Amino acid sequence: GAGVSQSPSxxxxxxxxxxxxxxxxxxxxxxxxxxxxxxxxxLEFLIYFQxxxxxxxxxxxxxxFSAERTGESVSTLTIQRTQQEDSAVYxxxxxxxxxxxxxxxxxxxxxxxxxxxx
Amino acid sequence: xxxxxxxxxxxxxSEEAFLTINCTYTATGYPSLFWxxxxxxxxxxxxxxxxxxxxxxxxxxxxxxxxxxxxSFHLEKGSVQVSDSAxxxxxxxxxxxxxxxxxxxxxxxxVLP
Numbered sequence: 001g002a003g004v005s006q007s008p009s010x011x012x013x014x015x016x017x018x019x020x021x022x023x024x025x026x027x028x029x030x031x032x033x034x035x036x037x038x039x040x041x042x043l044e045f046l047i048y049f050q051x052x053x054x055x056x057x058x059x060x061x062x063x064x065f066s067a068e069r070t071g072e073s074v075s076t077l078t079i080q081r082t083q084q085e086d087s088a089v090y091x092x093x094x095x096x097x098x099x100x101x102x103x104x105x106x107x108x109x110x111x112x113x114x115x116x117x118x
Numbered sequence: 119x120x121x122x123x124x125x126x127x128x129x130x131x132s133e134e135a136f137l138t139i140n141c142t143y144t145a146t147g148y149p150s151l152f153w154x155x156x157x158x159x160x161x162x163x164x165x166x167x168x169x170x171x172x173x174x175x176x177x178x179x180x181x182x183x184x185x186x187x188x189x190s191f192h193l194e195k196g197s198v199q200v201s202d203s204a205x206x207x208x209x210x211x212x213x214x215x216x217x218x219x220x221x222x223x224x225x226x227x228x229v230l231p
Binding site (some may be wrong): 045112 | 161
């Protein structure tokens with residue numbers, strides 16, 4: 001597509017429920033990132049996918065968080081047993097290629113999915 | 119670890135005022151530096167970047183110079199417009215070997231007519 005699409009744009013859930021957030025990157029972009037933005041704070045790296053390489057999961061805050069990516073297309077971020085501290089905007093970004101490539105590091109972001117855990 | 123520190127906001131200016139948003143960083147190696155902008159209701163967009171010391175990134179009237187001696191990358195604009203109202207994020211990626219951007223906390227800018 002023309003840009004990075006994320007859904008849902010807003011999600012309100014009850015504590016303890018599972019949520020799935022979806023990201024559709026720009027067609028042809030091999031690298032995909034998930035970031036979390038808590039209110040008044042900077043972006044916190046969660047996970048990075050690059051082609052068929054093993055994902056970099058070093059930013060996932062707990063084992064309740066997981067993410068998958070199908071080939072070089074859609075990614076889903078799953079949060080199990082949500083807690084109130086999970087409330088944040090979850091941002092997805094894609095780039096033409098990963099670190100070292102000519103298009104590296106120029107990330108295109110989606111508008112984000114705002115998650116509120118009651 | 120790598121980190122980026124931005125001046126705290128919010129910043130409120132009148133139209134045509136001069137803008138400076140301070141950004142300093144800590145990183146090993148030779149990072150590339152970026153400014154991203156987030157307009158209301160939209161995703162972050164790359165505003166400008168610099169990949170080595172003394173480089174100046176510029177776009178839409180905004181400028182930032184990579185200062186290795188002061189580990190800074192301050193964002194400036196000579197005359198802001200109402201349409202510049204947004205959140206501005208400073209970011210870096212460590213090179214070699216870095217695979218993801220490290221962001222500052224963002225600075226909210228409001229420009230009044």
